[in-house]
Amino acid sequence: MAATIKDVAQRAGVAISTVSKVMNSSSKIALSTRKRVEAAMEELNYIPNRLARSFVQQSAQAIGVLMELGRSYAFSNPYNYEILGGIEQTSHERGFILTVSNIDVLKSNKKALDQLVQEKRIDGIIVHASAATQDILHYLDREQFPYVTIGAPDFPCQGSAVDIDNIQAGIMATDHILNQGYQRPAFIGGPPRDNITNRRFEGFKLSLERHGIPIHDPWVYRSTVDTDQGKAGLHTVWSAFEDQKPDSLICVSNFLAMGALQQAQAEGLAVPQDLGIICFDTYPFAPYSNPPLTAVDIDLYELGRHAADALFYAIEHPGTSVTYKMIQPQVVPRRSTEKSG
Incomplete structure (x- = not known):
């Protein structure tokens, strides 16, 4: 016979109401009590009836994620998986299921x-800001439906946001290159509509300005974020001037950096002696390329967890003020920027 909530309460030595509060992630339960109840649930293989709980709580016991799924890189890019992993873990700890929908x-x-x-199939939504439109977010605002964006939209809205400090990331990448002795950095990034690239490029420009280094527009390449465009970007910036070449690259993703590295080697350039390369995001390529790529690393799993935490707070505290949480990156040095070789 399947275990009941009463069995769990008896095993843990607590009241049935305490077990219910643990299942509903109440903050009023002591950590030691929570662990005792969770241990009893595991020992008894107790599976709460999510449907019954949703009727009692007027909750779907589910949250959603809106992301672009129609593009070829949607699931080949581990960026999405890392973030989803963090969101799912937090959802699981809350007893919620996670649904993923194609924003397109x-x-x-x-x-x-x-x-x-309107049919309350989910209790709140996490939206990738780079894929969101004003129509969608303003619809959620009108419906007073809880949502959080990953990344800050470039238009006003009422939802909270969790983001990487991309301007600071751009500064850190460029400062690192210059501190290694490189003097003529080029920039390879995503398309003009890509806010992540735009903010990292802003950091790139700020760092160059502080160091008194001019920006050469032909050394800035913007296109889609994939290895082919990394190759095209390297070829473009390298051939921009006959008498002057960049000595380093800031690439907004490791996909671009891998393409640039392959093209540099095809053109007979030694990395890092002739050309230093730094990228953003360590996984999946940066540690395993030859040479390994220096990266401004971002904990995407934690980014997902923070986004889920912010959403659950919005669900549990309707009408609260908008918050904006910034996740700080860090530089992970590797051989691709060791100018001395």
Whole structure:
């Protein structure tokens, strides 16, 4: 016979109401009591009835993530998986399930968004700001539906946001290159509409300005974020001037950096002696390339956890003021920027 909530309470030596509070992630339960109840649930293989709980609580016991799934890199890019992993872990700890929806479908099918929100199929949404539109976020604002964006939208909205300090990341990457003795950095990034690239480029420019180094527009390459464009970017900035070449690259992702590294080696350039390369995000390529790539590393898993925490706070405290949490990056030096070789 399957264990009941009463069995769990008896095993843990607590009241049934205490078990219920633990399952509902109440902050009023002591950590030692919570662990005792969770241990009893595991020993008895007790599985709470999520549907019954949702009826009692008027909650779907589920949250959603809106992200771009229609692009070819959506699931080949581990950036998405790392963030989703953090969101899912926090959701699991709260007893919620996680649903992932294609934001491209919702952009063209308002009925699908209505079903999620008005029929209470989920209790809140996490949205990738780079994929969000004003129509979607302003719809959520009008419905007073809890949501959090990953990254700050470039238009006003009422949801909280969790973001990487991308301006500081750009400064850190450029400062590192210059402190290693390189003097002529080029920049390879995503398209002009990409706010992540825009903020990292702003940091790049700020660092150069502080060091008194001019920006050469032909040494700035913006396109899609993939290895082919990394190759094209290196070729473009390297051939921009006949009499002057960049001696280093700041690449906004390790996909671009890997392409640039391959193209540099194809053109007979030695990295890091002829060309230093630094990228953003360590996983999956940076430690395993030849030479290993220096990276401004970002804990994407923690970013996902912070986003989920912010969403649950918004769900539990409706009407609270908007918050904006910044995650700080760090430079992980590797051989690709050791100018002395």
